[in-house]
Amino acid sequence: LSTRMNIPLDRLQRKMSDLGFEDVDPTYRLSAEDASSVVLEYNMEPIVPNIAGQDIEARPEPEDWSAFPTRPPMVTIMGHVDHGKTTLLDSLRKTSVAAGEAGGITQHIGAFSVLLPSGQRITFMDTPGHAAFSAMRARGAKTTDIVVLVVAADDGIMPQTVEAIKHAKAAEVPIVVAINKCDKQNIDIRAVKEGLLRHEIFLEEHGGEIPAVEVSALTGKGLDELEETIVTMAEVMDLRGDPEGPVEGVVVEAKLVRGRGHVATMLVKRGTLRPGSVIVAGKVWCKVRVMHDENLNVLKEAGPAQPVEVLGWKEIPEAGDEVLEAESEELAKEVIKTRAERAKREEVNTAREVLNEKRAQTRQAHEDAKGTKGEEVKAEAKESREKVLNIILKGDVQGSVEALIDSIGALPAHEVRAHIVDHGVGVVTASDLKMAEATKAKILAFNVKHDKRIQSEAEKSGIEIKQYDIIYRLLEDLRDMLADMLPPEK
Numbered sequence: 071l072s073t074r075m076n077i078p079l080d081r082l083q084r085k086m087s088d089l090g091f092e093d094v095d096p097t098y099r100l101s102a103e104d105a106s107s108v109v110l111e112y113n114m115e116p117i118v119p120n121i122a123g124q125d126i127e128a129r130p131e132p133e134d135w136s137a138f139p140t141r142p143p144m145v146t147i148m149g150h151v152d153h154g155k156t157t158l159l160d161s162l163r164k165t166s167v168a169a170g171e172a173g174g175i176t177q178h179i180g181a182f183s184v185l186l187p188s189g190q191r192i193t194f195m196d197t198p199g200h201a202a203f204s205a206m207r208a209r210g211a212k213t214t215d216i217v218v219l220v221v222a223a224d225d226g227i228m229p230q231t232v233e234a235i236k237h238a239k240a241a242e243v244p245i246v247v248a249i250n251k252c253d254k255q256n257i258d259i260r261a262v263k264e265g266l267l268r269h270e271i272f273l274e275e276h277g278g279e280i281p282a283v284e285v286s287a288l289t290g291k292g293l294d295e296l297e298e299t300i301v302t303m304a305e306v307m308d309l310r311g312d313p314e315g316p317v318e319g320v321v322v323e324a325k326l327v328r329g330r331g332h333v334a335t336m337l338v339k340r341g342t343l344r345p346g347s348v349i350v351a352g353k354v355w356c357k358v359r360v361m362h363d364e365n366l367n368v369l370k371e372a373g374p375a376q377p378v379e380v381l382g383w384k385e386i387p388e389a390g391d392e393v394l395e396a397e398s399e400e401l402a403k404e405v406i407k408t409r410a411e412r413a414k415r416e417e418v419n420t421a422r423e424v425l426n427e428k429r430a431q432t433r434q435a436h437e438d439a440k441g442t443k444g445e446e447v448k449a450e451a452k453e454s455r456e457k458v459l460n461i462i463l464k465g466d467v468q469g470s471v472e473a474l475i476d477s478i479g480a481l482p483a484h485e486v487r488a489h490i491v492d493h494g495v496g497v498v499t500a501s502d503l504k505m506a507e508a509t510k511a512k513i514l515a516f517n518v519k520h521d522k523r524i525q526s527e528a529e530k531s532g533i534e535i536k537q538y539d540i541i542y543r544l545l546e547d548l549r550d551m552l553a554d555m556l557p558p559e560k
């Protein structure tokens with residue numbers, strides 16, 4: 071406490087004795103309340119970080135999985151742009167026995183399950199690409215057992231192929247290579263394989279452990295072999311899941327759908343989800359109203375590694391959020407409250423720390439200025455001249471909002487910079503307008519349309535709402551807005 075308050079220990083001890091504490095020595099244990107009252111005596115604000123509310127956590131993993139039933143592998147498709155990831159996903163979806171029966175009408179819900187003639191299943195993540203993979207991983211959500219690395223036979227190893235290899239290796243996820251577009255003429259499969267070798271992809275035929283399958287996502291050739299290869303790999307990995315006990319899972323995609331409310335696709339990782347189950351993800355809870363698969367078949371149960379779209383969320387959870395089952399609605403609400411309070415507290419604490427740091431820096435700068443140079447004062451003055459463009463970001467799905475945040479963060483920030491004061495999934499709302507008014511922010515809306523009422527309210531308050539349907543356009547426009555704020559050249 072003495073260090074935190076920057077008060078010499080002996081003075082703090084004396085003060086505490088004056089306040090009536092007995093036998094104060096450096097090992098004296100202060101309760102949070104006592105510490106707070108001491109801090110207040112010094113006219114400082116105490117920070118009490120512990121929130122004693124209720125929360126729930128995932129259960130510890132069993133040490134021995136061998137007694138549990140096997141589960142389908144969860145597979146992510148990665149590879150260079152235009153090498154056929156989307157086409158491959160589409161074709162794989164159609165290979166499902168179940169999809170065949172249902173007439174093959176499928177919806178993009180973030181993940182889908184393929185039922186093979188053998189009765190085995192594979193779960194594919196529906197969003198190809200590295201951003202989704204690493205975003206999930208960054209949030210600690212393990213949603214991939216196997217990576218399918220797509221390499222177009224007519225193009226070979228390209229920069230994003232190399233990037234995908236890096237991601238998969240960093241995550242220690244085994245790879246199966248799908249050499250795609252094998253229906254094309256004049257392709258050199260051997261050259262592709264040699265290229266892979268140069269990036270330390272040791273294929274089985276070269277004595278390594280990585281299988282390679284020649285496919286055509288377009289004609290469907292080789293897809294059954296690819297699926298069999300995945301299933302064999304999964305068998306060797308001996309993937310097992312626990313269908314009993316409280317549900318644990320992860321949100322893979324979430325959105326607001328007109329007429330259906332807040333909808334989120336999740337992968338169940340443990341337990342079995344059923345209608346009526348109460349689940350919590352981040353700061354949102356849900357009483358499962360309806361659940362269905364990508365063919366819009368209503369499901370009564372969803373077990374380990376099964377993707378399922380869930381209706382009944384009170385708000386939109388975030389992709390990558392851990393999903394946990396609560397025993398009751400009361401507990402779920404309590405957990406949400408605890409988490410919200412904790413988040414608020416953390417925010418306040420961080421804000422305070424930043425403020426204190428700034429104060430200390432200013433003090434230091436003043437002292438230095440009194441000394442010889444005063445460089446830091448100048449530096450700080452320069453910083454405060456930096457212009458900031460406040461923006462509020464709204465998007466149709468979590469994925470696009472996250473991609474935008476990343477891209478905006480990567481924009482050059484010299485003299486002027488964009489600051490995202492708020493972001494979210496869904497249409498522009500009245501509360502966004504309030505926020506925009508308070509922070510003098512522009513609202514950038516990606517792939518979402520707001521109604522006339524909001525538009526006229528915005529106009530009345532002088533708030534600009536800009537709409538885009540191409541990420542690139544939004545970024546270009548933002549770059550222009552920032553450029554306009556630059557001071558004229560002298």
Ligand code: GDP
Pocket residue numbers: 149150151152153154155156157158198250251252253254285286287288289
């Ligand atoms: P992504 O960017 O990796 O998702 O690639 P796409 O799936 O969008 O495919 C890019 C282009 O390659 C499209 O024009 C596809 O029709 C084409 N394509 C994908 N797979 C094959 C294939 O197996 N054979 C041929 N000939 N073309 C393919």
